[in-house]
Amino acid sequence: MYSYIEGKLVEKNPAYVICDCGGIGYMIHISINTYTRLKAHDTYRLYTHLAIKNEATTPVGFSLYGFAEEKERTLFRKLISVSGIGFNTALLVLSSLTPETLYRAIHDNNPSLLQSVKGIGPKSAQRIIIDLRDKIDKPEPGTEFAPPEHNTIKQEALSGLSVLGFSKPAAEKALDRVISKYGQPLKVEDLIKEALKIL
Numbered sequence: 518m519y520s521y522i523e524g525k526l527v528e529k530n531p532a533y534v535i536c537d538c539g540g541i542g543y544m545i546h547i548s549i550n551t552y553t554r555l556k557a558h559d560t561y562r563l564y565t566h567l568a569i570k571n572e573a574t575t576p577v578g579f580s581l582y583g584f585a586e587e588k589e590r591t592l593f594r595k596l597i598s599v600s601g602i603g604f605n606t607a608l609l610v611l612s613s614l615t616p617e618t619l620y621r622a623i624h625d626n627n628p629s630l631l632q633s634v635k636g637i638g639p640k641s642a643q644r645i646i647i648d649l650r651d652k653i654d655k656p657e658p659g660t661e662f663a664p665p666e667h668n669t670i671k672q673e674a675l676s677g678l679s680v681l682g683f684s685k686p687a688a689e690k691a692l693d694r695v696i697s698k699y700g701q702p703l704k705v706e707d708l709i710k711e712a713l714k715i716l
Contacts, residue, residue, distance in 0.1 A: 522583065523562040529555060531612075531677030531705055534583070536563065545583035548593075548611035549677070549706045554585035564590045568604045582608060592616055592653065599641075599648045606636045609681065613713050623649050635716055671696065674708040683716055691715040 522545065524538030531552045536543045545563055555561060563583030570578040582604065584590040589611060596607035610619065613634040622630040628642035637645075671692055678688035691712040695703070703711070 518567045519565045519581065521562050521564045522581070524560065526555065526559050526561060530673060530680070531709055532680030534563070536561070536583075543581060545581045546608060547583050548589065548608055549613075549709055550589060550611055550615060551583065551585040552677075553706050561585070566590055566593060570604075580604065589616060592619065595649055595653055596645070599645050601641055601644060605682065609636060609713075610634050612681070613710060620653060622646075623653065626650075633714060635713055671708065674705045674712065677705065677709050678712060678716070687716060688712065 522536055522538050522543055524536045524543075526534050527537045527542065528535035529552075531547075531549055533544055533546045534555070536545055545565065547563070551563070563585065564587045565584075566582045568580045568582060570580065582590075582593060584593065593607050593611060596602050596610055597604060602610075610631070614622065614630070618630070621627065623646050626646055628639060628646060631637050631642035631645055632639060674692055675685065675688055678692070679685055683691075692708055694715060695708055695711040698711075
């Protein structure tokens with residue numbers, strides 16, 4: 518329904534953005550990889566996927582997922598095509614692993630790397646490898662996501678983990694462990710990725 522949405526970001530955190538497009542504010546869920554692409558300027562084009570959730574116990578719900586590059590959206594769509602992998606789990610995979618790392622895990626038959634992502638057990642990891650081994654293309658050299666250039670803080674990381682579904686006390690405890698382990702300030706996406714390994 519929506520191929521992309523382009524507009525001014527009026528709110529931005531590691532889990533979602535609010536994009537003002539023609540006076541309408543779209544809430545778009547993003548991965549950490551996409552978050553790292555959102556640099557200084559405030560107008561972006563995000564390639565979107567509209568998810569329709571229709572469960573027996575809840576009314577129909579719509580969610581927008583957005584990606585800085587079409588390649589990441591393609592990976593997202595491949596992941597949700599795997600039985601048992603939902604929208605939020607796919608986004609968590611793309612927040613925990615870079616596209617290059619995900620490719621290597623699948624093509625090198627490395628389920629343990631996939632299992633490092635919360636919510637991915639042994640069966641799900643093997644299913645992803647079997648289903649996607651011949652369906653995803655290796656990223657071209659030099660297309661790895663660039664490092665972020667914006668300032669980040671623990672509170673931003675906490676907000677991102679909360680939106681991803683982790684309780685605030687557990688997320689804060691994990692972040693404190695990461696900070697004490699490294700003993701130096703980390704970028705928000707690094708904080709989140711390290712905390713995800715603990716949660």
